[in-house]
Amino acid sequence: MTTTIADEPPARRNATPGPERGGGATLADVARLADVSRATASRVLAGRAAGKSASHARVLAAAEELGYVVNGLARSMMGVGRRSIAFVSSIMVGPTFATMAGGAEDIATAKGHLFTMCTTGGDLDREAALIETLSEQRVAAVLLVGSTPATEEFERRAQGYSDTLARVGARLILCGRAALPEHPQIASIDYDHRGGVRSGVEHLVGLGHRRIAFVGSLDDMTTPHQRFLGYQxxxxxxxxxxxxxxxxxxxxxxxxxxxxxxxxxxxxxxVTAMVCQTDVMAVGVCRALHDAGIAIPAQISVVGFDDMQLVADLTPSLTTVRAPFHRVGELAGRIAVGGVYDGPAVLPVELIVRGSTGPVRA
Structure with missing residues (x-):
């Protein structure tokens, strides 16, 4: 027996590209069932119409009956409705960025905005394409998070991102990165990287340490550079x-x-003490010292930076610098939803003294 496969029907000549229409109700369907114009149905469903008229009630009833769902993306792209806020980082590094994102999300969602998180993998082309896509979708703001190169090239790139976003009424906000003095329209919410490490060294000096090492990436990125300056x-x-x-x-x-x-x-x-650029590095330092039979802090004291939750549970617990990640996210979120930006903010940090530091060995 031979099975014959029928020819597929020819494509419509005037078909438009893009996904096929689903079976959901449209605004026109709601307007038809409620016996009102599409403009009236749109105003009612957008919450811009009086709530006491008979037509208002008919529109709501028709929308419920048809299971109509407002196309929020389409509305935001037309400049109305609630817009999204994007949290963009190279990679999502542990609890520090997660805490910062949580602060921003608390503010964004309280104001009814969609909060999205995106990573670029450190790929600059991917980052630029992402900013362009977000602007096309009429994002309200982009929070560019974390360390960046301290170069003129980055400043030019940031200016380009800011210009792209400004065309759709959005703004660029740097989080955990110092302000760009030549570009005051780019908001910046940072914390005191340099002062935090400086306080760690001061603490060790007060315990009698003079041979103090620094563990870090020592590159031209802003965070390592600022923390290394704090050590100096x-x-x-x-x-x-x-x-x-x-x-x-x-x-x-x-x-x-x-x-x-x-x-x-x-x-x-x-060496009697080691100051680390991050808690992640400090954990590795402590492990190496333990494996080498070097007692902490009796022989070598260790200081970290970030105050990740796990470091309080180490043995001994880690002396570290606590940064206000959640507060950075909150302040950036307030600007993103339309709050007043009064200029760059640098939030204070706090040295948390625990068991990994002690008097210099005799």
Whole structure:
């Protein structure tokens, strides 16, 4: 037996590109059932019509009967309705960015906005394409989160993003990154990276430490650079000459920091304290010291930065700098939903002293 496959019907000549229409009710369907114009139905469903007229009641009843759902994206692209707020980062790194995103989302959702989270993987072309797409969708604001290169190239790129977003009435907000003085229209909510590390070094000096190492990525990104400057500030305040040999190059992972620490302590047994760019690095440092039989803090004290939740549960618990990530997100969120921007903000941080630091060894 031979099975014959029928020819497919020819495509409509005037068909428009894009997804096929689903079976949902349209605004025209609601207007027809309620016996009103489409303009009236639109005003009622947008909440811009008086609520006591018979036509108002008929529109709501018709929408409920037909299961009509307002196309929020279409409305936002026409400049009406609730717009989304986008949280954009290179990667979603642990609880720090999650806490910042939580602060922004609390504000956005309280105002009825959709909150979206996007990552770029550090790909600049992907980042630029994402900003363009978000502007096409009439986003209300983009929160560009985390460390960026401290270069003129980044400033030009940020200006381009700001211009793209401004065309649709949106704005660019830097979170956890210092302001760009030449571009005051780009909002910035940051926290005191430099002062935080400086306070950690000051704490160690007060305990008698003089040979203090710094563990960090030591690149031209804003966060590592500011925290490294804080380390140098702390040494200078104490009259300790900066020694480049006491800087430990490491990626922002506990494994990288552990490996770098193993090699470093073999060359520098005189070091009595280590200040780390992040808590993630500090965890790796502590692991390497434990594995080497070096007691914390009796032989080497360790300071981190970020106050991730897990570091309070280490043995010993980690002395670290607590940054106000949630508050940064909240303030950025307030600007994103239309709040007043009074200029760049740099929020204070707090040194949290725990068991990983102690007096210099005798």
């Amino acid at each position: 500030d702390g040494l200078a305040d104490a009259g300790i000459e900066f020694d480049a040999d006491l800087t430990v190059q490491s990626g922002n992972s506990s494994d990288d920091a552990a490996s770098a620490t193993v090699a470093f302590i073999e060359r520098h047994p005189e």
